[in-house]
Amino acid sequence: MKVKVKLYGDFLRQGPEESIVELQDGSTVEELLKHFEISERNYIIILVNLKRSWFEGALKDGDTVSIFSPVGGG
Amino acid sequence: MLSKDELARYDRQIRIDKIGEVGQLKLKQSSVVIVGAGGLGSPISMYLTAAGVGRIGLVDGDKVSITNLNRQILYGTDDVGKDKVFVAKERLKKLNPYVKVEIYPTWFTDIDIAKNIFLKYDAVIDATDNFQTRYLINQACVSLGKPLFVGAVGRFIGQAMDVSPHETACFNCVFPEKEKEVVSLMTERNLSEGIIGTLVGTIGTIVASEFIKFTLNIGNTLFNKLLIYDLINNEFSIINLEKNPKCSICGDLNK
Ligand SMILES: [Zn+2]
Numbered sequence: 218m219k220v221k222v223k224l225y226g227d228f229l230r231q232g233p234e235e236s237i238v239e240l241q242d243g244s245t246v247e248e249l250l251k252h253f254e255i256s257e258r259n260y261i262i263i264l265v266n267l268k269r270s271w272f273e274g275a276l277k278d279g280d281t282v283s284i285f286s287p288v289g290g291g
Numbered sequence: 292m293l294s295k296d297e298l299a300r301y302d303r304q305i306r307i308d309k310i311g312e313v314g315q316l317k318l319k320q321s322s323v324v325i326v327g328a329g330g331l332g333s334p335i336s337m338y339l340t341a342a343g344v345g346r347i348g349l350v351d352g353d354k355v356s357i358t359n360l361n362r363q364i365l366y367g368t369d370d371v372g373k374d375k376v377f378v379a380k381e382r383l384k385k386l387n388p389y390v391k392v393e394i395y396p397t398w399f400t401d402i403d404i405a406k407n408i409f410l411k412y413d414a415v416i417d418a419t420d421n422f423q424t425r426y427l428i429n430q431a432c433v434s435l436g437k438p439l440f441v442g443a444v445g446r447f448i449g450q451a452m453d454v455s456p457h458e459t460a461c462f463n464c465v466f467p468e469k470e471k472e473v474v475s476l477m478t479e480r481n482l483s484e485g486i487i488g489t490l491v492g493t494i495g496t497i498v499a500s501e502f503i504k505f506t507l508n509i510g511n512t513l514f515n516k517l518l519i520y521d522l523i524n525n526e527f528s529i530i531n532l533e534k535n536p537k538c539s540i541c542g543d544l545n546k
Contacts, residue, residue, distance in 0.1 A: 225448050225521070227480060260466055260477075262519070262530065269530040283526075285519060287466045288445030289481045291331040291420040291491065 218242050218278035222249065226286035231255050240276065247272040249282060260287055293319065297389060301343050314507045315343060319389075321506045324348030324412040326399070326428055328375045330362040330486060331418035331442045334495030337365065340383045342503060346391040347383070348412055351375045352398040362488030399424050405431040414438040414505070416498060417462075421478040423471075429454065429462035433541045438505060442491075442498035446484040449494035449520040452513050452532070453501050456541060459515040460532040463540040490522050 223235050231253045238252060246263055250272070255261070262285040263270045276282065293315060298305065301315050321344055325332050328351035336349055355363070355370045355378060370378045376394035383392045399405045405427060409415050415437050417428045425441070432439040432454065439454040441462055454461045468474065497518065504510045519528045536543050 223524075226445055226484065227477075260469075262517070264519075264528055264530070267526060267528045269528075283521075283528075285448065287422075287477075288443045288448050288450050289420070289422040289425060289478055290445045290484070290486050291327050291329050291418050291443060 218244070218276070220249065220276050220279070221281045222253070223281065223283045224253070225284060226288060227257075227260075228253070228255060228284050228286055242278075244276050245272065246270055246274045246276065246282065249276065250284075253284075255284070257286070261285070262287075292316075297343070300387070300389070304342065309509045310507060314509075317506055318343050318503065319345045321414075322346035322348070322412045323414045323416055323502055324350060324408060325416040325418050326350045326405075326424070327418035327420060328363075328365065328379045329353070329359065329418065329420055330488065330491035331444070331495045331498065332379075333363045333365040334492050335416055335418055335442070335499045336379060336383060337386060338496055338499040339502065340387045340390045340392070342499075343387065344390060344502075344506075346393065346412070348393045348395065348408060349376050349379055349383075350395040350397060350399070350408060351379075352396055362486060362491050364488075364492075399427050402427055402431050402434075406435060409435055409437050412437070414440065414502060416502060417441040417443075418495070418498070420482070422474045422481075423478065425462060426468045426474070430540050432456055433461055433463075440498050440501050440505075442494045444486055444490050444494055445481045447487065447490065447521060447523040449490050449497075449518075449522070451494055451497050451501065451518045451520075452516060453505065455514050458534075460534045461538060461541040464535040464538040465517060465532055467535075467539065487522065490520075493520060493522070 264283040355366045365379045380392045433456040436456045443450045515532045
């Protein structure tokens, strides 16, 4: 399956702003994070199709995954 | 009571059924302290002043620099080098002489400085530009039980949330504070990401609206919620939050 991934903030260091990633069917958010070598598990907010998801959340073909870090500027 | 001049000044918002004269009076009787008179503090303080909030505190120890001017609309080119809060006070007084503007040209080097100022206001707005101060403000608000409204930005992303201490998730529940070095590294990275001025405008006005709705007790607010705005893709998301019972700041073990 293919999912679209958008990286934000700190996570832009781990890959492009937007990309299409091919994963095995039944993969979870956790596996996607490993794909990008993202080890952060606290300062991270993950949305799947703009709804909050957790690490164990299952992904399906065509999902859009947005990976945010907290922002602190003003 | 609202004077004839005030009734005219606020006419367009008094016309809204959910506000009315009663609501306008509530705004006049309310007070809030805004920490940070920069990119977020500019629109927040200007809109709350224009809306007729009775008393506004403004905290910032910084001076205006040329690099502020792409987003800090309180200031003009002639203000470079001047103390921010003094310039801001003049600007806000011109905008609305009915609002009492109180300024604090100081940094929050320790929590007592923050607490002593916060005590004098109904609520606190976090419009700062670094994580260290954000954690300190959150801690001071939780310890005093003051409602807190948080706005933050980085690159093309804005975030906003409201905190009702001990009732809803605090900033530390969502993003637990890490070691000092990590927190300053996060701030550094965030600074190097840059900020576009229109983004602080959007997030600043959202935060100002949150304070107005809270004061008037109308509509839906961002308590136990985090709003994420992605300017580049026009995406708004609101996620639900929960108070962390083990939070080192507001957790039940720390009451
Ligand atoms: Zn907390």
